[in-house]
Amino acid sequence: MIKTLLLILLTIAIATPVNAGTAKVYVWRNEKGELVYSDTFKPGSEEVITKPDNVIKLSTSVETQVLDINKKVIKEEYQVLINIPKNNSTIRDNTGSIYIQGTIKPIFKRGLTIQLVLDGEPYQAPQTDTRFSLRNINRGEHQIKMQLLNEKGKVIASSDIITFYMHRASVN
Secondary structure: OHHHHHHHHHHHHHHOOOOOOOOOEEEEEOOOOOEEEEOOOOOOOEEEOOOHHHOOOOOOOOOOOOOOOOOOOOOOOOEEEEEEOOOOEEEEOOOOOEEEEEEEEOOOOOOOEEEEEEOOEEEEEEEOOOEEEEOOOOOEEEEEEEEEEOOOOOEEEEOOOEEEEEEOOOOO
16 A cells, blocks of 8 residues: 555656746856846856756756866977087097987877987988988087977977087098
8 A cells, every 4th residue: 555655656746747837047148248047147147048857946046157268278388408418529430420318308208209410411311210321420529409290290399509529530
């Protein structure tokens, strides 16, 4: 008997439609000209006529905010450093060989390449490593810098210019 009564009450509760006639939606334009929808009336707002099936009554008044759906662009600031050789250092090697090592901050990402510039001219092709071995560099003063290139080959960061002096034994 109690089970039957509970079953009848449950059936009535499920079958009774929700009265959405009391829920209202208002619309207005904010100072930026964007449409704002809310269930709270504001001066200058207009009531939106809705079908009863489309409205759910909330237990408390909720102010809706304008959603920022614009894609956020995170600007990445890269820093390129040359660690080896130090500025104004002298390299003593009769073969004219020099080892160059750099660092990319914050991180060297896939798709980026690094170009070594020796005495104002690109040295070989851009590569994905910040270590370079140069051979047969002439005696005297030289300047190097590294340039970080994006996928399209555009320079997005550059190191300071480093000056080094190649010392090779003279034949004279």
